[in-house]
Amino acid sequence: MPTGHVFIATTLDGFIARPDGSLDWLILPEHQGEDHGYTGFIQTMDAIIMGRGTYEAVRGFDPWPYDKPVLVLSRQLAGTEPPPALRGKLAFADLSPQAAMDHLASQGAARVYVDGGQIVQSFLRAGLVLDMVISRIPVLIGEGRSLFGDTGGDILFTHEATRSFPSGLVQSRYRLLG
Amino acid sequence: MPTGHVFIATTLDGFIARPDGSLDWLILPEHQGEDHGYTGFIQTMDAIIMGRGTYEAVRGFDPWPYDKPVLVLSRQLAGTEPPPALRGKLAFADLSPQAAMDHLASQGAARVYVDGGQIVQSFLRAGLVLDMVISRIPVLIGEGRSLFGDTGGDILFTHEATRSFPSGLVQSRYRLLG
Numbered sequence: 001m002p003t004g005h006v007f008i009a010t011t012l013d014g015f016i017a018r019p020d021g022s023l024d025w026l027i028l029p030e031h032q033g034e035d036h037g038y039t040g041f042i043q044t045m046d047a048i049i050m051g052r053g054t055y056e057a058v059r060g061f062d063p064w065p066y067d068k069p070v071l072v073l074s075r076q077l078a079g080t081e082p083p084p085a086l087r088g089k090l091a092f093a094d095l096s097p098q099a100a101m102d103h104l105a106s107q108g109a110a111r112v113y114v115d116g117g118q119i120v121q122s123f124l125r126a127g128l129v130l131d132m133v134i135s136r137i138p139v140l141i142g143e144g145r146s147l148f149g150d151t152g153g154d155i156l157f158t159h160e161a162t163r164s165f166p167s168g169l170v171q172s173r174y175r176l177l178g
Numbered sequence: 179m180p181t182g183h184v185f186i187a188t189t190l191d192g193f194i195a196r197p198d199g200s201l202d203w204l205i206l207p208e209h210q211g212e213d214h215g216y217t218g219f220i221q222t223m224d225a226i227i228m229g230r231g232t233y234e235a236v237r238g239f240d241p242w243p244y245d246k247p248v249l250v251l252s253r254q255l256a257g258t259e260p261p262p263a264l265r266g267k268l269a270f271a272d273l274s275p276q277a278a279m280d281h282l283a284s285q286g287a288a289r290v291y292v293d294g295g296q297i298v299q300s301f302l303r304a305g306l307v308l309d310m311v312i313s314r315i316p317v318l319i320g321e322g323r324s325l326f327g328d329t330g331g332d333i334l335f336t337h338e339a340t341r342s343f344p345s346g347l348v349q350s351r352y353r354l355l356g
Contacts, residue, residue, distance in 0.1 A: 012312070012335070012352070013326035014192045025332065124318065134190070138337045138352050140302065142329030148191035151320030154203065157190070159316045159346035168337035170350055174190070174316055 006132040015144030030167040046109035054116035097126040138168040184310040193322030208345040224287035232294035275304040316346040
């Protein structure tokens with residue numbers, strides 16, 4: 001079974017996007033020149049799982065930002081074809097977290113980047129997130145799309161490391177306990 | 179005008195208590211022996227403001243844990259008498275954040291510890307929180323009483339310092355920007 005890994009930025013109040021999906025609070029001039037480790041992280045991943053919300057946010061990026069296979073979990077998009085420019089780069093499927101991991105295992109993936117609020121929440125509930133790198137931006141925005149949600153019970157983590165950056169970003173790495 | 183200061187612990191998903199007020203996720207054996215700085219913090223405060231929720235949680239503590247004047251902001255309790263054991267130690271009032279600060283200013287307070295989710299939220303909205311020390315416990319509980327809520331707009335902070343402890347607690351200090 002592949003392991004799931006989260007690498008995500010949030011506001012201090014736990015939002016990963018504004019209600020309309022905007023990330024304007026995240027992309028700050030003072031972050032420029034800081035290496036928050038994403039490139040190193042993604043190099044160790046074999047595949048990427050995201051939901052429709054994240055897909056809609058990145059689908060227009062040119063160039064396409066991923067050089068690993070992307071699986072978009074979406075009831076709505078499953079069975080449709082990716083846009084021509086993205087053929088061979090991603091697939092749509094309507095699968096449970098477990099079934100999605102089984103599918104990626106059959107393709108040889110061992111480490112899977114799990115991205116997006118709804119998807120992270122469903123993989124956490126399914127016990128499929130092994131570790132999380134959470135970067136907190138020092139702003140409260142009051143409303144938006146939450147990183148975390150219903151967990152179906154307590155989920156305990158071990159704190160592995162924390163580092164902070166001149167911009168004010170604080171990044172912590174947690175590993176599922178037990 | 180006195181300045182407001184927050185010193186509070188939350189889960190990774192931003193809860194300061196379970197739905198029933200329980201803090202069982204917070205009081206962990208592995209925290210014992212760690213000095214998270216509360217004693218030093220409270221010594222620099224002149225008064226404490228809390229809401230009814232926090233008051234109800236601490237009112238039974240014996241000994242009473244505060245040696246500074248406590249102002250409990252509560253529409254329901256305002257006009258009632260504190261329990262006999264707490265006379266002279268606390269007062270109930272139904273005041274806005276600004277009026278509460280004015281009241282404490284008239285008593286000579288310069289630095290005020292602002293505690294409890296609802297109260298912290300209302301003081302943040304009023305621009306009356308100068309800095310926050312937030313301690314994050316490495317657990318997701320999925321539901322409970324939120325530290326943060328509606329902000330009425332973005333509130334930006336400067337990150338001042340972060341430290342982590344062997345228990346996994348990560349503590350960051352933020353100061354209101356501008």
